[in-house]
Amino acid sequence: MLSAPPPRTIAGLVLAWAIVWFVLMALGGGSSWHFFVQGAAALVDVDDAVTGGLHLYAAAPVLQIGPLTFLAIVPLLPAGPLAALIGWQVLGAVAGLLILWLVRGLVPSWQRDAGWLALGAAYFLPVWMFLAVGVAHLDDVLALLLSVGALRAARAGRTWLTGLLLGLAVDAKPWAVGFAAMLLLLRGWRRQVCAAVALTVAVAVAWLPFFVADPGTSAALHYTIKNNSVSALHALGIHNPRTPPWDRPAQLALALILGVIAVRRGRWAAIPLLAVASRLVLEPGGNKYYIAGVVVGTVIWDFAGSRHDMPWWTLAACLSLFTARWIPMPDAVHGWLLVGLFLAAGSILLGAPRPVPESPWSLQTQSSTVPVR
Template sequence: MLDRLMDARRLLTPRTVAYLVLGWAAAWFGVMAVGGGSSWHFFLQGATALADADDPVNGGLHLYAAAPVLQIGPLTFLAVLLLLPAGGVLALLGWQILGAAAGLLLLWMVRGLVPRWQRDDAWLALAAGYFLPVWMFLAVGVAHLDDVLALLLSVGALRAARTGHGWLTGLLLGLATDAKPWAIGFAAILLLVPGWRRRLAAGGVLLAAVGAAWLPFFVGDRGTSNALRYTIQNAPVSALHALGIDDPRTPAWDRPAQLALALTLGALAVWRGQWAAIPLLAVASRLVLEPGGNKYYIAGVVVATVIWDYAGARPFLPWWTMSACLGLFVARWMPMPAVLHGWALIALFVSACVLLSSRRPFESTTDESRPPGAVIGAPALPPRR
């Protein structure tokens, strides 16, 4: 059986794989576009208010003080403004198309996380089969442009770090945080930059990018600090609720704990040579303490599992991505007790932490000159039969 599967994979040329992935993406775009854009009103509200600098109460730099519910970064609102002159409906459609394309670009960047001799397009296409429905729900179904940008920029930062581009790593992480604040949890990627001086420089670029985007709002209106204390409902499907923390809204300690856990586990992943696990640990750390229960959160999980499956574990099948799609995303439409969804997120976190139990030789950058079979932190492909 395995021999037949391997023979079938050899028949898939890169062009055939590309057509299959594009067709699958187009099909899911069509499915999610019907009634899609359910969260677009938040982005229209924020972008319109940001552009209205003459409004002394709600507009311009008063945006977050007046509407702390908009937990969306200013970079995202600026991106919305780029297409807004075409009208709200066309702007939505434009960003749905661009968001869908971002998913394909993200897969291409994941492909580049390993040297050429370790790449397997047919394998990545199989992982894309489970990744794309979840991504299209995020980018097209709910149209959460902030998460799309944050995930795309964070994966870009991971690739920049793998190729030794320190300042670019810091810039992309900063822009990701400017798009969606929770992206700062990926900051452990900075540790992949070779050399302490370059890491510090990359960290400085990150802080500068974040400060340039966010400080004007805090200086322009002291009430912006209210956005830092904004809380959301503790949903019955959340892992926080399953852990017995039944506060009706976000506990005061929750957000700092998410960040501390993500950075600590990310640093441990680097120390253990498991660099490909950094996104998975960051996302799992967020969701295990996340009071919200939105389905689109799972898009961050499948992005991280594709990275781990392809650049970290490389099993015969992308088990992590398959499990995340079916067990965390598809399961949300199945009739079952709400608490089971919370326990599934806890299982994700525990499983991600188990990855740290093994150690691999660490190398922060890709090395195209090494022959097949050399160990560089991501395993070589299994031998073909």
């Protein structure tokens, strides 16, 4: 039997695959970057008492992007929009590799090897590079990276860090609040409350100044987008031309409820997938880059939750939700595929409850006594 390649060889192959997709997506990439340049420039223009500084969201509610994201762009703005784009495309690509590294630490090394994760990376990286390089949606990049970091911190019992990272994720992109069920992974209600406080403070520090400085900022909370014909919302028969008023609260409630159930049933690794699936099944938008959140969730579930020997969830998500968007078919099919994603993710909760394992760090001393699967 052939032996598995050494870890350095596997890492080199993953890096080479990432570079290939970076180059492919960089050609004509950055299609959404102008929104980020516009917001960052307005945020630092504090002399503009109408559209700049803390009046940003009141003047431009279309910028549904968190202030942390705009602040992250500011240091590169003096180099020009193009240089800033290239810089963040590179950093966004690195963020995808960092997510894979964080996922690698979610379970002990004796349960999954690096070669297994490389298989998941083969399907994950094309979708991630489309998000980080092709459309350059930095807000989603930061929200997903910080949320995965929060999951790893929660598994390590890092109370304040868990809450802080989740709060920063919300500061980058508001929908990240759907990952808050991760707080329940901390042992004991005191730790959970402390983490919730850290999350709340991080969100308040970033967002509250805008609401205090300009009450018109509340208009951003009610901003709606077109109900796209490829959306799951449209497929479910909800044909409102714009986002229904109940939609965003329902997304959040569904994500939190399913996340709590996942923790109680020992399916903690499904929290990110369930949160993203809850968002997309009620999402009026139809952007391809949304699928990056799905593959982040499937990689985590495949690696740390599923008991299969192949990353079937990530492969299925890549083919049915991402690759399929370039195949001519009726728009409703894409919507029903998203509904199928939600139902499939929900089925994870139907199995027998599992005990929530100790964190990988507490198990490291046991690795030599546990047989390799």
